Amino acid sequence: MKYGITAATGHFGQVAVKELVGLVGADNIVAIVRNLEKAKQLLSDDIEIRQGDYDDKNSLVSAFEGLDKVLFISSQPGGKITRLEQHTNVVDALKETKVDFVAYTSFPHADQAKSALASDHTATEKLIVESGIKHSFLRNNWYLENEAGFLNGEDIVYNGKVGWALEREYAEGAVKVLVSDETKDVYEFAGASRSYADLAKAVGEVYGKEIAVTNVASDDYKAGLEKAGLDENTIGFILMIQDLIKQGELTEETSDLVDVLGHELKALPEAIKEVIGR
Numbered sequence: 001m002k003y004g005i006t007a008a009t010g011h012f013g014q015v016a017v018k019e020l021v022g023l024v025g026a027d028n029i030v031a032i033v034r035n036l037e038k039a040k041q042l043l044s045d046d047i048e049i050r051q052g053d054y055d056d057k058n059s060l061v062s063a064f065e066g067l068d069k070v071l072f073i074s075s076q077p078g079g080k081i082t083r084l085e086q087h088t089n090v091v092d093a094l095k096e097t098k099v100d101f102v103a104y105t106s107f108p109h110a111d112q113a114k115s116a117l118a119s120d121h122t123a124t125e126k127l128i129v130e131s132g133i134k135h136s137f138l139r140n141n142w143y144l145e146n147e148a149g150f151l152n153g154e155d156i157v158y159n160g161k162v163g164w165a166l167e168r169e170y171a172e173g174a175v176k177v178l179v180s181d182e183t184k185d186v187y188e189f190a191g192a193s194r195s196y197a198d199l200a201k202a203v204g205e206v207y208g209k210e211i212a213v214t215n216v217a218s219d220d221y222k223a224g225l226e227k228a229g230l231d232e233n234t235i236g237f238i239l240m241i242q243d244l245i246k247q248g249e250l251t252e253e254t255s256d257l258v259d260v261l262g263h264e265l266k267a268l269p270e271a272i273k274e275v276i277g278r
Helices: 011-024 036-042 057-064 083-096 116-131 144-150 167-179 196-207 218-227 232-246 256-261 268-276
Strands: 003-005 029-033 048-051 069-072 101-106 134-140 186-189
Touching: 003 011, 011 029, 011 167, 029 036, 029 057, 036 048, 048 057, 057 083, 069 083, 069 167, 083 116, 101 116, 101 167, 116 134, 116 232, 134 167, 144 196, 144 218, 144 268, 167 186, 167 256, 186 256, 196 268, 218 232
Parallel strands: 003 029, 003 069, 029 048, 069 101, 101 134, 134 186
Antiparallel strands: none
């Protein structure tokens, strides 16, 4: 069995490669990347690396050749071509190379989500279904790392509930699905549904002080994200997500991630320590 992981130089991809090596061995893995030189610096020497650019279907066809299963990590919007065009290239290449199974990192409840953020994922899921390729949609909720602006011991803003988990936990879950012989078509991956008051309590435990939960204007929140070092595209994405959170669209009640991992997620205070300790 030969496994491929796309976008393997991103944090999610790097974690997935490492986890997959532990499960199936390096000889059975292909890391598919846009930048070969960057990949050689970030990935282990014993991993086969192939160039595959979402903008170029032909490069993906070459990268997928001989693979049985592929973890398709969704791209970020804002590239030279639209994300949906990129994803269409990936699905077309998967079909052309007759890959047996694809696990795709999607959006929470993508089949019914109304947000513009979900539209590319909804369309990509449809493309995969229509392709006839056996698949699992990994509908990741929200990475705790995306709350970096709130994990510095200062007051926390916004209401709503979120299924936070560490990015690496989502990546580990994705790999477990990839290697499994029995899979579901859809996994709603999330941590326990928690409020920002819960997050504030956990941050307070880490810093040994009480953290207030307040409402703040979007401009002030944006300034906090900029101070945390996030780029403009990421900040815009997070601001849109915060609007979803306020509307309750990331409130989740599912055990899919824990069930797949086979163990509980890291406790929130410990997870926060992991994020701020990087």
